[in-house]
Amino acid sequence: MKKKILSLLATCFITVQAISGETINGAGATFPYPVYSAWAYMYYKQTGIKVNYQSIGSGGGVRQIKNRTVDFGASDAPLTPKKLNEYKLYQFPAIIGGVVPVVNIPKVKQGQLRLDADTLCKIYLGKIKYWDNPQLQKLNPDIKLPHKEIVVIHRSDGSGTTAIFTKYLYETCEEWRNTVGFGKAVKWPVGIGGKGNEGVANYVKRMKFSIGYVEFAYAKQNRLKYTLLKNSAGNFVPPSIETFRAAGATANFEPEKHFYLWMVNAPGKNAWPIAGASFILEARERTKINKKVNRFFKWAFENGDQIAIKLDYVPLPQELKEKIYKYWKEHNIYPEN
Numbered sequence: 001m002k003k004k005i006l007s008l009l010a011t012c013f014i015t016v017q018a019i020s021g022e023t024i025n026g027a028g029a030t031f032p033y034p035v036y037s038a039w040a041y042m043y044y045k046q047t048g049i050k051v052n053y054q055s056i057g058s059g060g061g062v063r064q065i066k067n068r069t070v071d072f073g074a075s076d077a078p079l080t081p082k083k084l085n086e087y088k089l090y091q092f093p094a095i096i097g098g099v100v101p102v103v104n105i106p107k108v109k110q111g112q113l114r115l116d117a118d119t120l121c122k123i124y125l126g127k128i129k130y131w132d133n134p135q136l137q138k139l140n141p142d143i144k145l146p147h148k149e150i151v152v153i154h155r156s157d158g159s160g161t162t163a164i165f166t167k168y169l170y171e172t173c174e175e176w177r178n179t180v181g182f183g184k185a186v187k188w189p190v191g192i193g194g195k196g197n198e199g200v201a202n203y204v205k206r207m208k209f210s211i212g213y214v215e216f217a218y219a220k221q222n223r224l225k226y227t228l229l230k231n232s233a234g235n236f237v238p239p240s241i242e243t244f245r246a247a248g249a250t251a252n253f254e255p256e257k258h259f260y261l262w263m264v265n266a267p268g269k270n271a272w273p274i275a276g277a278s279f280i281l282e283a284r285e286r287t288k289i290n291k292k293v294n295r296f297f298k299w300a301f302e303n304g305d306q307i308a309i310k311l312d313y314v315p316l317p318q319e320l321k322e323k324i325y326k327y328w329k330e331h332n333i334y335p336e337n
Contacts, residue, residue, distance in 0.1 A: 024293055027054035028061015028074030029160045030197040031215040032095050032278040036074075038307045039300045051296055057196060059158020059184045065089065065281045072293045073281035076160020077167075077184050078260045088284045090331060091258040092324045093277035094297060096248045096314040098216045099164045100239040100274065102224040104204050105131060105146065109225070111238050114139045116230035117265075117273070121173035123150055123211060125180075126190035131209060146209070153203045153212035156193025158184040164276040165213045168264040172273075213274075216244070217312045233269040240272070244314045247275035253320055255327040287332055294328055295335035 026036075033055035040051035056064075058075040065073030066087050074094075084091055101120060103113055119135055122128040128135060132145040155162045166182035180186050194200040197218040204212040205222055216239050219226050228236040237243045247266040253259045263275045280297065282290045301324075305315035316324075328334040 022048070023050040023052055024072070024296060025052050025054075025070045026061075026072040026074060026280075026293070027056050027064045027070045028281075029058045029076045029278050030055045031058075031076045031097060031099075031161050031276075032074065032313070033197075034217045034221070035095055035304070035308050035311050035313050038311060039296075039304045042304070042307065043296055043299055047299075049296070055196065057155075057157040057184075058160030058163065062087075062158075062184075062281065065283060068283055068286075071282075071286075071289050074278060075184075075281060076276055076278045077163030078262070078277070078279050079258075079281065080260055081257050084258050090282045090284055090290070090327075090333065091260070091279050092327060093253060093259050093316060093320070094280050094300070095308060096244060096263075096275065096277050096316065097312070098239045098244045098247070098272045098275045099161055099168075099213055100216050100219050100226045101229065102201070102204050102212050102214055102219050102226050104208055104210045104225065105148075106208060108143060108145075111226060111228055112140075112143060113225070113227045114230070114236050115227045117169070117172035120229075121169050121176050124152060124154070124169065124189065124191070125175060126152070148209040151207050151210035152191035153200050153207070153210050154188050154191045154193055155185075155195070155200060157195050159196075160184060160276075160278065161197060161213065161215055162186065164262075164264060164274060167262050168274045171265050220312050229273050231269075231271050231273045232265050232267055233271070235269055237270055237272055241309060241312065241314060243270055243272035244275050247271040247273075248277075248314055248317070251277075253277075253323065255323050255330075259324075259327075282333070284331075290333040291335045294333055298325070298335050 036053045061073035061075050064070045132147045163184045169176040170182040194203045197214045200212040201214050201218045201222040204210045230236050246268045251263050253261050265273050301321045308315045
């Protein structure tokens with residue numbers, strides 16, 4: 001049902017673009033695309049202003065705002081204050097979500113398979129090659145795992161989802177940290193690349209005995225089997241609004257650092273380990289355009305929380321929204337009425 005709603009929203013969104021005048025153009029992360037599209041549709045209905053957002057990946061979003069070819073960029077990998085100064089950009093978070101491992105193993109049920117940082121790391125390093133590996137079987141004594149080769153799926157494009165996923169492996173797995181590192185694009189030791197969250201989801205859906213990673217909304221929409229994951233408190237938790245919110249509860253976003261923050265491996269007994277925010281990037285010299293863009297995001301912060309929750313995202317806490325408003329005011333980009 002949710003997939004049908006998203007499809008209808010996307011159809012309406014495309015239709016209204018053809019009949020409206022004023023347009024805001026953005027591009028970047030696929031991670032928040034479902035919620036940005038839904039917000040844009042409702043915003044158009046209320047204001048007549050279009051928000052045309054291209055889901056091209058975080059790398060493309062950074063590149064396009066750096067080149068000033070869009071009104072705003074979007075990236076799930078936050079830029080450091082140094083990079084923001086170099087590119088002359090502002091940055092603030094817009095939504096919180098989770099990246100989840102998803103599998104296609106016949107007879108293994110939704111949320112049944114348990115993984116921890118070490119097994120996930122070794123799978124993506126190519127060190128664990130079969131599903132019935134003793135280390136996996138030890139974590140899953142109640143499941144008879146098949147002696148089938150693991151098909152590893154990863155992103156092929158520059159991706160903030162990849163940045164969050166690899167940052168988690170970087171923080172929790174020494175071998176990954178020393179050999180692969182983290183970022184929007186890395187040199188993958190093994191696997192098949194899919195473009196966008198959509199591409200990874202489609203590969204996992206089609207290929208038996210595969211594993212991939214996607215933003216949670218894509219897992220739900222495509223009815224993919226997500227795994228439980230052991231968090232920093234030692235608990236196996238499912239991906240959910242509640243566990244993403246638990247991860248976000250300890251996040252300290254600082255306006256002085258342009259909100260630069262990674263949320264992976266957060267403390268808390270119920271925190272999902274691979275959570276992250278998606279960020280908006282704006283050119284510092286474009287005061288008038290930024291006010292127009294921020295009017296949309298202020299509307300979304302005030303009217304879009306329930307839409308976000310229905311699409312399996314976590315809205316920003318009110319305290320963080322107030323920090324963003326203050327940040328806009330300090331840089332003279334607070335939207336005028």
